[in-house]
Amino acid sequence: MAIAAEPQMERKASSDGAAAETKRWTLNDFDIGKPLGRGKFGHVYLAREKRSNHIVALKVLFKSQLKQSQVEHQLRREVEIQSHLRHPNILRLYGYFYDQKRVYLILEYAAKGELYKELQKCNYFSERRAATYVASLARALIYCHGKHVIHRDIKPENLLIGAQGELKIADFGWSVHTFNRRRTMCGTLDYLPPEMVESVEHDASVDIWSLGVLCYEFLYGIPPFEAKEHSDTYRRIVQVDLKFPSKPVVSSSAKDLISQMLVKETSQRLPLHKLLEHPWIVQNAEPSGVYRG
Numbered sequence: 001m002a003i004a005a006e007p008q009m010e011r012k013a014s015s016d017g018a019a020a021e022t023k024r025w026t027l028n029d030f031d032i033g034k035p036l037g038r039g040k041f042g043h044v045y046l047a048r049e050k051r052s053n054h055i056v057a058l059k060v061l062f063k064s065q066l067k068q069s070q071v072e073h074q075l076r077r078e079v080e081i082q083s084h085l086r087h088p089n090i091l092r093l094y095g096y097f098y099d100q101k102r103v104y105l106i107l108e109y110a111a112k113g114e115l116y117k118e119l120q121k122c123n124y125f126s127e128r129r130a131a132t133y134v135a136s137l138a139r140a141l142i143y144c145h146g147k148h149v150i151h152r153d154i155k156p157e158n159l160l161i162g163a164q165g166e167l168k169i170a171d172f173g174w175s176v177h178t179f180n181r182r183r184t185m186c187g188t189l190d191y192l193p194p195e196m197v198e199s200v201e202h203d204a205s206v207d208i209w210s211l212g213v214l215c216y217e218f219l220y221g222i223p224p225f226e227a228k229e230h231s232d233t234y235r236r237i238v239q240v241d242l243k244f245p246s247k248p249v250v251s252s253s254a255k256d257l258i259s260q261m262l263v264k265e266t267s268q269r270l271p272l273h274k275l276l277e278h279p280w281i282v283q284n285a286e287p288s289g290v291y292r293g
């Protein structure tokens with residue numbers, strides 16, 4: 001895998017006028033700052049690349065834990081995919097390096113942290129805020145699908161907020177680069193579409209479903225098919241048992257959009273470019289894609 005480089009994060013050394021050769025990153029290239037959070041396989045730190053002063057988030061993963069959980073292949077795929085994506089609503093992966101015990105991912109720093117925490121704090125978002133986020137995610141997913149990348153795990157826990165308040169898709173652990181329809185069961189149950197719950201073939205329209213679930217959760221504070229038992233969530237997803245609570249009050253236009261995304265027949269789900277033209281999005285989403293509160 002090549003090391004991806006940002007203009008300020010260029011990692012090249014030219015050797016006596018010959019073509020520049022890409023050098024590997026090491027821990028010595030960074031000043032390490034405060035911990036930003038803790039994940040399943042390691043820690044994330046604020047860091048500064050010494051030469052450029054570029055601020056990044058350095059994710060440190062323990063090889064032993066990756067091996068134990070048999071996710072090395074998944075991580076490799078995540079790095080391969082995320083390092084090639086360039087979109088304002090997709091967290092950049094600038095590069096990676098490793099030593100004997102650890103793997104380090106050099107990530108774009110998302111200054112405003114986790115969307116999940118924001119949602120917990122607010123319980124639910126205003127229609128303006130929800131529509132702005134949904135539109136920006138639709139644009140990011142249109143970009144991914146154009147590159148034959150299906151995310152397959154869109155949910156609040158995988159979204160970070162940048163310094164301007166813009167959403168960033170941050171986790172490509174379940175994504176695939178594909179030209180074919182897939183059968184793999186992955187993602188988190190609440191966000192899975194019927195075709196993945198039932199393990200039949202699926203394609204990029206799985207992300208339209210998950211975005212519909214996310215839109216619902218933004219507006220109501222809970223995902224639409226939530227149930228005490230896994231088996232009940234399964235049943236509700238497969239039957240598309242979609243109900244809109246009376247509180248909080250949500251406009252009929254928002255409900256119309258959600259109903260057009262949470263459709264069992266994959267080919268009947270509202271295409272993402274059509275979503276961007278839906279009256280609820282047009283009337284509520286900030287054209288800049290940035291929600292400032």
Ligand code: AMP
Pocket residue numbers: 036037038039040041042044057091107108109110111113114160
């Ligand atoms: P993860 O291992 O990806 O689940 O990350 C653990 C925690 O670190 C997250 O829940 C965030 O709070 C924080 N974090 C991860 N990546 C970033 C980033 N790029 N910018 C800011 N905070 C981050």
